[in-house]
Amino acid sequence: MKKIIWTFLFVFLVLGPIKAQDDQLAPVTGTIAVTNVNIVPSPGELIENGTVLVKDGLITAVGNNVTVPPGARIIEADSMYLYSGFILGMSNIGIKMPEQKDRPDIKDPGNPPNDQAGITPDRAVNEYLDPGHRSISDWRAAGFTLAQTAPSGGMLPGTAAVILLKGKSIEDMILKPGTALYATFDGARRMYPSNILGVMAKHRDLFRQAEQSRSSRQTYMDDPSGRTRPNYSKVREAYLPVLEKQIPFIFNTEEVLSAQRAMLLQEDLGFDLVLAELKQGWDISSDISETNTKVLFSLDLPELKDKDKEKDTVKDETPTAEKQLLESRREEFTKKHYQQMGQYASANVPFGFSGVEGKPADVQKAVQKMVEHGLSQEAALTALTTTPASMLGISNISGTVESGKMANLVISSKPYFEKDAKVRYVMVEGMVYENEEKEAKESDPETLEKVTGSWSYTADTPDGPITGDMVLEESGGVLSGTITNSLTGEETTLQDLVFADDNLSFSFDVIIQGQTMNVLAVLTVSEDELEGTFSGAGEAYSVKGTRSPNQ
Amino acid sequence: MKKRFSITIMFSLFLVGSISAQTEKGDVLIKNGTLITVTNGTQETTDILIRDGKISGIGKDLSAPSGVQTIDATGKFVMPGIIDAHSHIALDAVNEATSPVTAEVWTGDALNPMDVGIYRALAGGVTISHAMHGSANAIGGQNATIKHRWGTVKMDDIRMEGAPRTIKFALGENPTRVHGEGSGLVPRTRMGVEQVIRRSFSEAKEYMEARDEHEQNKKKRNYKGTEPTYDIRKEVVADILRGDIIVHSHSYRADEILMLMNVFKDYGVEKLVFQHANEAFKVAPEIAEFGAMASVFADWWAYKFEVYYSTAYNAAILVQNGVTTSINSDSGELIRHLYHEAAKTQKYGELTDEQALELITLNPAKQLGIDDRVGSLEVGKDGDVVIFNNHPLSIYAVPQMTFVDGVKYFDIKEDEDDVRTYVNPAEEVDVMNKMTEHEKCMTNTEWLFLNE
Secondary structure: OHHHHHHHHHHHHHHHHHOOOEEEOOOOOOEEEEEEEEEEOOOOOOEEEEEEEEEOOEEEEEEOOOOOOOOOEEEEOOOOEEEEOEEEOEOOOOEOOOOOOOOOOOOOOOOOOOOOOOEOOOOOHHHOEOOOOHHHHHHHHOOEEEEEEOOOOOOEOEEEEEEEOOOOOHHHHEEEEEEEEEEOOOOOOOOOOOOHHHHHHHHHHHHHHHHHHHHHHHHHHHOOOOOOOOOOOHHHHHHHHHHOOOOOEEEEOOOHHHHHHHHHHHHHHOOOEEEEEEOOOOOOHHHHHHOOOEEEEEOOOOOOOOHHHHHHHOOOOOOOHHHHHHHHHHHHHHHHHHHHHHHHHHOOOOEEEEOOOOOHHHHHHHHHHHHHOOOOHHHHHHHHOHHHHHHOOOOOOOOOOOOOOEOOEEEEOOOOOOOOOOEEEEEEOOEEEEEOOOOOOOOOHHHHOOOOEEEEEEEEEOOEEEEEEEEEEEEOOEEEEEEEOOOOOOEEEOEEEEEEOOEEEEEEEEEEOOEEEEEEEEEEEEOOEEEEEEEEOOEEEEEEEEEOOOO | OHHHHOHHHHHHHHHHHHHHOOOOOOOEEEEEEEEEOOOOOEEEEEEEEEEOOEEEEEEOOOOOOOOOEEEEOOOOEEEEOEEEEEEOOOEOOOOOOOOOEOOOOEHHHOEOOOOHHHHHHHHOOEEEEEEOOOOOOOEEEEOEEEEOOOOOOOHHHHEOOOOOEEEEEEOOHHHHHHHHHHHOOOOOOHHHHHHHHHHHHHHHHHHHHHHHHHHHHOOOOOOOOOOOOOOHHHHHHHHHHOOOEEEEEEEOOHHHHHHHHHHHHHHOOOOEEEEEOOOHHHHHHHHHHHOOEEEEOOOOOOOOHHHOOOOOOHHHHHHHOOOOEEEOOOEOOHHHHHHHHHHHHHHOOOOOHHHHHHOOOHHHHHHOOOOOOOOOOOOOOEOOEEEEOOOOOOOOOOEEEEEEOOEEEEEHHHOOOOOOOOOOOOOOOOHHHOOOOOEOOOOOOHHHHOOO
16 A cells, blocks of 8 residues: 555656646556545445446446456556546637737728627637647646537627547547537627627627528428528527527626626527626526526636735734725625525525636635535535536536446545645546646746846737736746736736746736726747737737836 | 517516516605695695505604604605606616617616615615616617616616606717717718618618518418518617607707707607707797607706807796706716706796706606606605705705605615625725716717727
């Protein structure tokens, strides 16, 4: 027993740093046995010290008395915990939208072409799926094996598909195409529909036109003689499965008002509705269950203040009574974001999660905080596995650890919901991926010198260049920084700063007319210049920058 | 299937929806106040009883049924809730400024019941406001009449159930600036504005006729005709032509006021309220003859070229000429003291107390088509009531309590510092520095005037 652990440690310590962060082990055999592991076959159940046998991508046996055939690759997962692979209800995983070039001059902003106005429900996942996209391995490393994903950008970005988070080709990855129509309340810029007013009206207009088109085509097909042939429209065509209630509309609704607006449309038009990326759901659970709406909570939740850390920062002065009151209300509302999942579970309103905004590396902490705030571990696991499986209509394929199901598994060093538990292995359709222990984030200050300092940049957007300055600083091997932009003139803090191998990435928020847009920057630094892209709200722009001369 | 084409049915569905989603109704007995009924004079030392959200009794020595709270209003003034016929509070978006005609959009889709502007309006005794689309387009969007039921997060809770549909039109500089100067489209001039409206009406008329014809013929044997393609914009304009929607038109100059009445006569549209209408006094008899109404400012003008020729006597002249007139705010600030605005008509035009108070109660109710429900203290009407410390037309008037449907939503003695319904965890704690917007009529059009 001890020997095995030592071998393990050896592998981690010596070989670990050479390997990539998330490693795909070469399949020597199609048969894999995960042995001596605590199996949670479905939420609320436990098989101690069991074995899961996997053959050619399928689970073939689960239990305590499983005979491991000779030649099987054995993963000794002693004292670890094994769950069904997590399923993400909605996301933009693996999607790479084309860079926006110059926007054609719109002569009549009141009547732009559909594709310029963000009305592209016909766009399919296979057109934009990039098997090498980093989001695939990042979400997989967090335990997710299947995800619904869709193109992004505009009020009708496209049609969703369920994908496997593995594979080298689009053909490998797509489990089920055409699973939902994805919708948002995002207006088109400087053209109709430009904000919530126009977007709501346009959703109604398009839906009713699609209904009309369906029936007039049916009439024509039944009796074409003497009738004018109805025109084909790719937009209306994309609505058909929604009209037939074969697939739902998924609305991206972070806020409580957006969620109500989606339900308002549902009431007017009558379609199956899924609310994705919901952040403020605590006041509308009864409306949701009455309208049979399905819910996917966001995993991008506001930060809960760490009480211990707070003590250090607020030592300078005692806050006034008013400030204390305001702070306590802020805390109350921050907590609601984590308490609502427990409320929904108690009210038997099923929910899953979506990952349009959230970061995979934060998922486990977020879920653990939900558990801290009243969600049972069993319900949390349900939301990660069986509920999304049933929402996506793939319960017979995945969601539980059962013989005959796809070999999608998560193996955690401890029970997943316990502090310090780490996802060690993720298996997607029998393919094993191993997560190594993460290196400390600290980097060599000398390496960081390449990026620290002041930079000025120009981003080319269809509406003209946006310029600004970036300031990057290093302290104790950790990067921090700020960025300005000529669009809003505001200075914002850079988040998730990573610099490695001359590649600099970070994100920041830009608030335009009250709407927050998260921009992701991916840049390459060479000497005193940098180059790369800014992407946000489904669009990407090329960026160039130079180091500002020292003053 | 049938409901597909009927926006009327669609709206009645909302109606059913909001009725089934019951809003809170209260019971209260307000005793010994000076009742300003608006329709039945001023009654001293009188009680008013509200049961289940409706006024159920007005008289002396009423007694509170068991469990009903009693409020002593001795020495205080009790009047119907103030109604603002032109406001943009409680909205997440005001203008869909990308097209000269956007009849299909509806501010009821953009309601924000958590806007603190609602609470501020309650503190000014305002119980109902007309949450309007902005003035960027010749035919703007449909508006929402809202009740100030503060504290809810539900959009449906603040809709005034059963209120008629209204729509915003805009004449003059705003639409010509946005579309003519901004995008190089018609309308570039006042002539263009007229043309945009006429074209829109005639297209909707054709559409409506073609649709009706199709409906009549589709059951006939061997009918091979094609249904006109559904057009949500024309559907709404057709409803205007049918008389199902009250038009509220932003306007300033006398010539454009006359123009719009002429256009409406040509198309047989009757329900018309002029908003702002600073030069309405010049054509008051013509407005009265048409049967149109006017909603004006007390004394606000000269903020752009077309608003220079104005007078504080506007409201009084209109009233004396028999035009149903109201005084509105168009502002999250002015809405807090509409009673002062009404009082100005006594300085400029010597209106009676009753006439002055009608400008902010019964008359705006008529303009919104809700005067059978609100706008005066009468048995059977909604329990929307304000209690003032002094006569509401006094400069010392301060609202003490405001009730909507018999539920108290404002009490000056229980006025918390932080009344936010939702708190944004990402928002800085320093809420005092938050900017407030006053005039929102041109909100969401800023991008048109940015220098590239």
